[in-house]
Amino acid sequence: MRRTDLHNQQGGAVIEVLISLGMAVILVTSIGKVLASSHASDTTSRLREEAVAYARESLEIISDMKNDAFACHCTTDGGPDACAGTTCTRTSGDSQQCTLSSGYTSCWTKFAESLTQLSPLHLELIGGAWTLREGEEPLTAQPLFTRVITIENLMRDANGEIVEAGGTNDYQTKKATVSVSWDQNGNTHSVELSALLTAWQNL
Numbered sequence: 001m002r003r004t005d006l007h008n009q010q011g012g013a014v015i016e017v018l019i020s021l022g023m024a025v026i027l028v029t030s031i032g033k034v035l036a037s038s039h040a041s042d043t044t045s046r047l048r049e050e051a052v053a054y055a056r057e058s059l060e061i062i063s064d065m066k067n068d069a070f071a072c073h074c075t076t077d078g079g080p081d082a083c084a085g086t087t088c089t090r091t092s093g094d095s096q097q098c099t100l101s102s103g104y105t106s107c108w109t110k111f112a113e114s115l116t117q118l119s120p121l122h123l124e125l126i127g128g129a130w131t132l133r134e135g136e137e138p139l140t141a142q143p144l145f146t147r148v149i150t151i152e153n154l155m156r157d158a159n160g161e162i163v164e165a166g167g168t169n170d171y172q173t174k175k176a177t178v179s180v181s182w183d184q185n186g187n188t189h190s191v192e193l194s195a196l197l198t199a200w201q202n203l
Contacts, residue, residue, distance in 0.1 A: 051180040106203035119150035
């Protein structure tokens with residue numbers, strides 16, 4: 001075999017090795033990116049499930065304690081709140097008023113007891129009872145999350161249907177929304193759950 005042929009064969013073999021190595025590097029890099037992306041996706045899904053659980057927890061508590069938070073309650077003997085005609089005035093600190101519907105001895109005020117805003121709010125356990133308080137809530141159990149509650153007083157039209165605009169404020173119907181947000185890899189993620197609250201029960 002001529003020396004030039006030998007050199008050509010050796011050169012070709014080196015090129016093949018380099019090409020193979022290059023392809024292997026590309027393949028390994030691609031696999032790494034896929035695995036990293038899959039891991040990030042799994043983490044996002046896990047965090048989203050946790051966030052939904054925290055949001056659902058707050059909504060359930062708000063639904064259970066809605067009357068404690070919003071109700072003004074008059075009775076024929078004059079208590080516990082002050083009642084004059086169709087107006088109920090809360091006597092436990094904030095003096096908020098609401099209008100009694102026909103046949104009712106209770107109604108809901110615009111804001112929760114002792115509050116002057118609808119958002120941001122959070123829940124606090126005080127003396128064994130849940131209470132709405134102003135401000136957002138960084139979760140101590142999961143510091144990555146921030147939980148915010150928003151209460152919206154809805155409106156109804158002349159037919160009693162809920163409308164987004166152009167209706168009359170109905171403090172007896174509120175929308176509670178809980179948002180849980182977190183930062184992950186420089187991006188902000190959030191989940192949001194809502195529930196309708198109504199003062200159908202006469203207290």
